[in-house]
Amino acid sequence: MATSGYRELAASLRTAIRQGEYPPGATLPKQDELAERHGVNIKTVRQAIGLLEAEGLVTPIRRRGTVVRERPPMRRLGAERYSKRKWKFGDTVAFVADREASGRSWKLTDQTNTVRLLSADPEVAEALGLSPGAPVYERARLVKDGEQPTHTLTSYYRPEHVEGTPLVEPTPGPAGRGGGFAVLTLQGYEPDHMTETISARMPTPDEIEVLNLPAGEPVMVLVRQTYTADDTVIEFARGVHAASRFAWTYTFTLPD
Structure with missing residues (x-):
């Protein structure tokens, strides 16, 4: 089912991170790939990633992409x-x-x-x-x-x-x-x-x-x-x- 809205996309990615689909240190799929997979545009993907970044779950790393942050603290x-x-x-x-x-x-x-x-x-x-x-x-x-x-x-x-x-x-x-x-x-x-x-x-x-x-x-x-x-x-x-x-x-x- 296509995801509607950046909050819904963020929720889907958040769940995938917490369930280990994207473990600490892993790189999320590229933004265009996420857009195609979830049936949204690039702007929506960027907003969703920005929300996860603000929550401290991911961080952008130059030449790598969006990386899941290491845990536990x-x-x-x-x-x-x-x-x-x-x-x-x-x-x-x-x-x-x-x-x-x-x-x-x-x-x-x-x-x-x-x-x-x-x-x-x-x-x-x-x-x-x-x-x-x-x-x-x-x-x-x-x-x-x-x-x-x-x-x-x-x-x-x-x-x-x-x-x-x-x-x-x-x-x-x-x-x-x-x-x-x-x-x-x-x-x-x-x-x-x-x-x-x-x-x-x-x-x-x-x-x-x-x-x-x-x-x-x-x-x-x-x-x-x-x-x-x-x-x-x-x-x-x-x-x-x-x-x-x-x-x-x-x-x-x-x-x-």
């Missing part, structure tokens, strides 16, 4: 990824925990590292209990899964907490064994609890380029404040994650 274990047994008593930093939970291979240089001393913007200043414009260390990372960027994470610290430590060295990868939390612990600022706030929005042009995002894909934004047992804030972090590249999982005890 990376597992991001909420509280478990910060377990002290991983970084305090082992050497598994948070991004490595995600990859191990997802059965992915990894290497320490999958995380880049850029450090600079700068003036705190109002959000960073408020989070760290400083005046706007006060000096802070910024540690910006881009994290990849193989060659595919998954997210950026930028942390901010009071200089007196991290001066002279591996956290302010530009070496790619984590800040030594156990990463940044282990460094803070050695400085006398052991992480004890944190607050994470997660929201979604459309990416900026820079984020589209850095994360290699297809058209229409949103980002998940994580804002994190980390504290010692006596409520001293020791880190403020902003993370920007490609929405389709993560599944966020939280396991917790229900409060009384």
